[in-house]
Amino acid sequence: MTRKLWPGILAMAAIVVASNILVQFLFGQWLTWGAFTYPLAFLVTDLTNRIYGASQARKVVLAGFAVGVACSFIGTQITGEFGPLVTLRVAIASGLAFLTAQLLDVAVFSALRGRAWWQAPLVSTLLGATLDTALFFTIAFSAAFTFIDPANDVSWANEALPLLGTGPIAPLWMSLAVADWGVKLALALLALIPFRLILRRWTAKGAIA
Template sequence: MTTSNQAGGLPSSEPAQQGKHWVAPVLAMAGIVLLSNILVQYPVGEWLTWGAFSYPVTYFVTDVCNRWAGPGLARRVAWAGFVVGVALSLWMATPQIALASGAAFITSQLLDISVFNQLRRKSWWMAPLFGSAVASVVDTAIFFSIAFHGTDMNWVQLAAGDLGVKLAMALVLLVPFRPVVRWMSGRRAVPGI
């Protein structure tokens, strides 16, 4: 049975959304989280790691899912990324880093989805840009304040560099946003983007 997705205005089939349509976004999210957990071990100067460049793509995946199939799929994809991220963090990092990573990830992803939904009927670029930007600020604040609490590390400098990259990536990822959503929607224009 085909219904209208009220949040996105797209025709959708609820069983289809719960079936095969979530597999590719979940695999993409898991792959990006895995890649980011590996790349975070490699510094770029004194301010960044390579993970700062790959991690913002998680917001892109969530935003594309949100535009394409609504917040339900976006939340399922975010929770899948959370499970993968926490499992990897527990294996690869200290418990404090794992807690920081998990708390920052799921809080910021769910915030991104919420902000996106509130802006989805505005200009096509507003929802992904502002959702990602707000989520990036929250993610950075939560992660760095928990991960480096009680340490001597000057984490504010690292957080500033990390946030700068996330905000720049939010702008850069606007370029592929519309084409990817159109491709996922069967190469037809999607109302509201």
Template sequence: MVMVAFHIAIIAASNYLVQLPFTLFGFHTTWGAFSFPFIFLATDLTVRLFGKGPARTIILRVMFPALLVSYVVSVIFPRGSFAGIEALGEWNLFVARIAVASFLAYVLGQLLDVQVFDRLRQWAWWVAPVCSTILGNLADTFAFFATAFYNSPDPFMAQHWVEIAAVDYAIKLGISLLFFLPLYGLLLAWLTRRLVVWTGQDDAAPRTA
């Protein structure tokens, strides 16, 4: 349940932050690029330590609550501004597209991440998280922006969504490889030691799903 709550919290934060665009070195992106890599870190650690079965279970438990949370957060905080609880009384198609996009992107990106990671988990410790991050984030990012902002009523996002998605993806990769990959290695070593202590087994990380 802790991992489920963590995933939902990151999705909620990302749906708020993705509505806040800014310019980085002349390119348009959003603050959501800095929050979502946390989910891939958590998923990769779950697959490494417990196998793809538990990781998929987390995804299934998260995806529908996340759809609701995504809509609620985006309605109450349109474009980053607080609109009040009463905003929920009116159906918002623009926000609904963002929520559905978040739902599709999360499921597609996470399932791909789990599958790639599980296939490569026997290699050196860094190979699986690098490859799964590259492919999972690619699927997640472009699925989200295409679904949410293609022909969007928001003229800025409709015009710049491809550029924003590309820059968003590049930022996610940079953050993941520079910061989250080392963090993954440290957490993996620490959690593996703790599991050995808790279980009394020399190899606490299962080799099969």
């Protein structure tokens, strides 16, 4: 792995580690602090893709996946008030969602890289973030996937409540998913600012792939 990728790898690792820690702390009723750090992984992936190309971006993604697996393993060994900090279902959901969503991001970005500068990062992040949210919350908390880890009680996540406190009746995990998705979409728009600024710097260096 070339030295040029180390900034992206370190940034991705920092985001994954921070998100795994911050997800333990609530922000309001529907979110955790990790919801605000994790979407930055898409910014790292997109910048790597734009500057160095898709194959290099996949390497950064795989490095982030490896760090995530390590974090999940450590979390399974730490017991909190309600059991392990990371259950088998959450570990599987987290890893599968991250890897699938990030690779989709790389593919979509590559397909749109010849268009206006903002289209590739925005569309790829929106699609990747949507897939990430759907996979993670469904696998981790839906009653349909209880077979993955029958000993893990997720009845709390399937309690029927108004969606986000005001909408139609739905399992609690759907409110958590919608809130998380909304944050990802907002940050996808905000991330265009640092993406553009960093892209200008690298364009001036003539280092764009």
